[in-house]
Amino acid sequence: MRRRIPRTTLDRTRTPRGPAGFLRTVTVTVLTAGLLTPVSPAAAGPAPASAPAAVTDHCEGRCAEILPPGTNGNATLVEILGNKVFGSRPAHADDQLGPYDALASGYPTLTDDTLEKFYADSSFGVPDGQVASVTRPRADVTITRDRKYGVPHIEGTTRYGTEFGAGYAAGQDRLWLIDLFRHIGRGELTSFAGGAAANQGLEQEFWPQAPYTEDDLRDQVDRLLNRSGERGRQAMEDAQAYIDGLNAYRVAAKDGRTFPGEYVLTGKVDAVTNAGEIEPFEITDMIALASVVGGLFGGGGGGEVESALSLLAAQERYGTEEGTRIWESFRQREDPETVLTVHDGIRFPYARRPQDPRGLALPDPGSVEKEQLVYDRTGSARTGARAAVQAPGRLGPVRGLFDDGVLPENLFDGGASRKGMSNALLVSGEHTASGHPVAVFGPQTGYFAPQLLMMQELRGPGISARGVSFAGVGMYVQLGRGQDYAWSATSAAQDITDTYAVELCEPGGGAPTKQSTAYLFHGTCTPMEKLERTNTWKPTVADTTAAGSYRMQVYRTRYGVVTHRATVDGVPVAYTSLRSTYRHEADSIIGFQMFNDPSYVTDARTFQQAAQHISYAFNWFYADARDIAYYNSGSNPVRANGVDPSFPVRAEERYEWRDFDPAGNTAAYTPSAQHPQSVNQDYFVSWNNRQAEGYAAANPSLGAVHRADLLDGRVKALVEKGGVTRASLTGAMAEAAVTDLRGEQVLPELLKVVRSAPVTDPAQEKAVGQLAAWLEAGARRNQTKAGSKTYAHADAIRTMDAWWPLLVEAEFAPGLGEELWEGLTGQLTVDESPSAGHGPTGAHAGSSFQYGWWGNVDKDLREVLGEPVRGGLGRAYCGGGDLSACRDVLLSTLGEAAAKPATEVYPGDGLCRAGDQWCADAIDQRALGGITHRLIQWQNRPTYQQVVEFPAHR
Template sequence: MRFRTGKLTRVAVAAAAVLVLGATFAAPLPQEAQAAPTAAQAATDYCGGQCSDILPPGATGNATLADILANRVFGTRPAHSADQLGPYNDLAQGYPTLTDDKLNTFFNDSSFGVPADQVESVTKPRDDVTITRDKKTGVPHIQGTTREGTEFGAGFAAAQDRLWLMDLFRHVGRGELTSFAGGAASNQGLEQDFFRQAPYTEADYQAQIDYILATGGERGKQALADAQAYVDGINAYAKKAKDARNFPGEYVLTGHIDAITNAGEIQPFKLTDLIALASVVGALFGNGGGGEVEGALSLLAAQQKYGLEEGTKVWESFRQRNDPEAVLTVRDGKGFPYADKPASPKGTALPDRGSVSSEQLVYDREGSATPAKAGARTRVKAPAKLDKLRGIYDDGVLPRDLFSRKKGMSNALVVSGKYTAGGHPVAVFGPQTGYFAPQLLMLQELQGPGISARGASFAGVGMYVQLGRGQDYAWSATTSAQDVTDTYAVELCSPDGSAPSKDATYYRYHGDCLPMDKLERRNAWKPTVADSTAAGSYRMQVYRTKYGLVTHRATVGGKPVAYTSLRATYRHEADSIIGFQMLNDPGYVTDAKSFQSAAQHINYTFNWFYADSRQAAYYNSGLNMRRADGVDPSLPVKAEQAYEWRDFDPAHNTAAYTPPAEHPQSIDQDYYISWNNKLAKDYSAAGFGNGSVHRGNLLDDRVRALVKKGGVTRAALTRAMAEAAVTDLRGEDVLPELLKVLRSKPIDDPALATAVQRLESWQAAGSQRRETSGGSKTYGHADAVRIMDAWWPLLVEAEFKPGLGGELYDALRTNLSVDEAPSAGHGPTGSHAGSSFQYGWWSYVDKDLRAVLGEDVKGPLAKRYCGGGELSACRDALLSSLKQAAAKPATEVYPGDDNCAAGDQWCADSIIQRTVGGLTHDKISWQNRPTFQQVVEFARHR
């Protein structure tokens, strides 16, 4: 039973006392750091000191109440909670002069083991496992003499570093965030977004465990044994921390444990909690497709404006399913057909115009669950010493749009040994998972029977390293997001045979009228010191059919339907555990082929990259279902047996899937790049706008030039990544066409001429958003950057809205946002998120302007839009929008927020580690790069 004191002032007084007394919540655990510091014996390591990694802000992710208070009052932080943030930040300024011998100025040495003189602490949570932490980073190196002990140690170390975060996310996965962490609007929105995608019951979680046992063979049994040992390790640490009063301070701040009596508890973890956590990871980074209803609405708008045939052509040209100019990861010309438009679509179920409504999710709002007037807030009274802690979670512990916004997981640069100085493949790669404090990922090394790896794992599901390195190979992933989600139009019915309404909760399945399953979650919360919003409650409700979860209601041909979302990975997020187990097994992964075989067992939609001393490789994973002939995956389809996935079994949500040979893959291509771009020829993109200009071009252009020159080094490939990371995609790949149009005639207006000159100078200098010097917090060509930021949304509207009309223009903006500049609010953590230029209208602008200029365009838009297709009129429209943009002061372009003053350009772009726990961190300069990153070149092979 969860404990809440109900006497918040008592918690506050106790917290203040902790600040004064200092040591109460900082005592070491009884069994920690008692063993003599000795070297952690390294497993056989074939990297030869040429493997590096980094993960900001730092390995330590737990903070006691005293730590949190000290941070808020004095700005201090626990050891290793921020020591990777500075080196990560410094690369943006230091990359131009980077050499191989300077790499570990900006990265950590990721060699196996810990030398004796680098040991900071040694913990033996039980006899068959040792956790050694190094002095530089505090990363846990877990070494077990038994497999069970190894996994127990992994869970123990994970709880040492991320207990609060893991607890937070298991409650997100269960749709119970507000009742656990408070009723802030952001928390409400987050749990609602996730519950829409995965409204699981306890039986659903257990069913995933049972499925692995039934279908996974010996590896499945071993995986669940590993997971149980991992859970046991988490619980062992949680109990010791609670007994020693050394637990994360957030438990006190949110009212779960009494600071004076230590009453209350940290709820023990269960195996099903790991399934809940895996569901969160899958929803965040391993999904693909969806959005068919929104696509249908823009198609209807296009057909309304242009007529059925012409409107469909216009819509398809914006959809860009298989654009011939798109940058590819597999570039050998081989096609991998999947999810493209069928020649003769069948079963498409477009809604009647004006009939679509979103399904209601939230009911019975009370208290702070009811939308309040701006500024209305109930504050908890507490002593003055707690000013720094009052309401720290009033804005939520996690961003509101963590699940609702599209996001990319990036990036990868891999060069074959044929083109490197050392004759071995070189890789610079890693996932971009957002910037959090503590980070969602955690670093660890695992060494035990059948396990040998170092790298990053998502907190709470770290029984294996998910992205990292083995003894003589390394691997990483980017999000591929191919289409594994379909929308069905389910015919509604009434059990008595009467005409159903749009709100009916019965539906047709193979001729029968069946009731929908109603999945509910009721949450309630009270004020705490950290979250001082008023008490409140509500109920969430989702209807589930055999064709998936109800998302919208509409009519099709006058008949009421429920649109449902059916995801291939729904109820199967945990299946991927077997693939990760294989990647950690040195007896399984021995070369590129065995690596690809392991990746085939991961059903998340990821691009997987591999490098050892001899080979480089790529494989696209995902549960790609086989659709019925004629089904258009980009639009809703009728929920009839003829249009179901092949061999569809709704009882287990399984179907026939495309075989591994049909997934994009390659071994020893000259180089690979990935930044969530198009994967291969004929492999259709899941969303809009994957065309001629993509942020993947920023990598491809640079790596291609390196390969052409030859002699690529780790430093050279890192420089290519880092330069792309501070480059404005619009400035590098679209501004040249814009300038051609503007310069097609002399510019008479002095103010416009000055603005154009500044843009030209910026473009000639590399279109970068980079400080003039380290710590200056001022961009070179700052005014050009300001002009571009102000101009882009204005120029897109001026170019396209007159031709498309307001309704179609707005519908297409719903399918694809116009811009994703660094200062915009987007990405995994909202604003200040780092990740930029993934989604935008850059390809549309590029293709349209080249067409207006009379240049060759492969896969052009169906019409010319800028100036009605006439160059002079296009120029006038662009100049008019540019004049408006140039006149905007910085205070309007960068209006400021809780972290930045209006007009502060550098701060508006800056990356902020989104506070998930109680610690805050310094801002760092914008750079568009992975959160966790590896730089590797293996010197030898087994």
């Protein structure tokens, strides 16, 4: 049973249990499950009133933000049914979708004065004439919502009241979503929301990364409360106040029958009698939820077993020395041609390849077996969930309620193993028209309904910030602005996860096998800890999946969770995954607390100091009226000399992280001075690219061509010209957002090879001409006009989409051989175009061109053309290095691609008919609740985005 922190430990204030003013007043008749059910009106809140007194806002109207689809993420049963039958939506459910969508067509004529068409003003407070409602759930806090977008502006006269209000507002906007995610984090989603394949896939993806017991969750709370100083204690008090506010709203909504309708449709509450319960929230739920968020966006590294297998394949084909060299060239740890965020030449060495690797634990060929996760399937669970979740469709975890859709294997912009998210563009005041820095930045957290992030403004003792927070952990603004500064982040994904090979043993002294459940720890045969989750479900109105159940099981060691089993030099081992943030997901709360504290963050340096307290692997960006700054956060473990972080290492004391203490999973971490950082570089760009020279990439996609090139080239040109404005920097971002990376960065080399001799085949010549014209026009995937849903240069785009996977395989597979080709493409997908439903993000996900072979193709073609190449691939692959033969390969595949009809290139899915090119690219707000939304134009940009320029400072 879950244990709640005793109130006497944190706060003695009694939580109100009765209804309070909130939500909407509604009297309707609900038709559901064959019943006509009267619904009582909600408790009416106070009439609109004047907003609280505003703080001094040093942005002076030059800060803006956007977050589709809308602020309101809750819908009553009536509203859900209205959406299904009539297409109606609750107020503020989708009112930010239109402005967000429109920028893809509107950016060419953008000015500072017209930014308001595409972004919402993010000034502090609400002007008197814009107050929509005022709610006072306690005497010491006021929640004021504005008319335009319904953003909650929370002002408290006490710290407890402020955080209580934040929790209450979170319940108003995201109650159902928060409930979903605490169950995902605990591995209990199917028992909560039904046995749909998508639900099974979610809990199977996330729970094994952080298979925490209740004691584990409580330990994280206790460490902050008792062993992290005054700020840790304050953070836990704030968290408890937030939970108290969330629970107060839960009770009021249940009593007033205005709770989210999904609780009825999943059988949690009876629509007629109101019987049933929305389970109370606990502070440990926040830790479970934080483990999901941290695992999604703040990790890095891993995949060492797969690296070992592809290395062995390379060595088998080419021999040990040459195979290793070729493997390293594809690994691209420190590609000298890749785009960097810190480009002033300062080096920050970390996770580099050692000259003489020690402790390698490469598996014996053919011995690797992936650890089994799921057992004892019954009923509908007998169908393999992981196979099912890759199908396209209208997406949502509760099948039936959410259009019978299923989720792609990796849900959140690349899923847990691929951290593609977010971008940032900042220009120092030296190069702007105003003389003050300009920034356009935000996180790419995927497109969902409701959105994972939620907008809020927090004002109270020691807190003054506006922006967004992940629903359920919103005690502080996590990305946003203070009174005279703004900040944002991108996923850094540096290597903070290692794989250890633990030697297996039998406690009784017998011969171990690969299935043994004990291992040697410092010479002692130690039993593994077995952790289990058993989930059982029945059909509901929302999820008609037949009754079923299954059990998830993982084994945990002092070196982390078992992921594979194998033999190394004939000895049975288990491979385990250990990340530095494991059991420490809550620690970063202190850094976020500092971001929100105006007395702490007063300039660029103090912001960097606050970022040092965040253990997740993030790139942090800061702008005020004087400075721009960057800092890379993360608990970077100090590895033993000679350990190669790209491969499994033997689980022996001499190869452990320095000062490793398995009891709390702590170690020595690199000091802050060794983390990439900079203040007032001419400009910064980030789109999940490499951070700085010497800072080795944790994934193989950071090569000569990367999507950050789309930003870097444009921002560099603006800086060289000078006079950068908010509009021009936003325009650079927006243009990059509709540009095809392959077209802009690789197509010039492809055309050079193809045109190295006359093209005589008419069909090939036509295709070449179309591609060249598209390139001349900017290689963009944009509409002929706003709303046309038809691309300019549609045939060229179709050809490129069909050609790319064909040309990459024809270029590389013959030279690499089948086993190595499959190994390398298993680690790095060939393509991630907007319509690539097979890619790591799935279809309709927006985020594109993070993972792919474009850098490899670019290097190889330049090698064949005889052009300069730094950090080459070790040999030429296209046509065996012969220009004429390479040309034949490209033309042959081009002809095949050009002949493919649109219906084959874009086969259609649950959202689009076959052949609809625009729709295949289009972004879907993936339903995590009962409300769905229209598709919008593809654009590769942050989900939440700020545009800021501060003219003044405190």
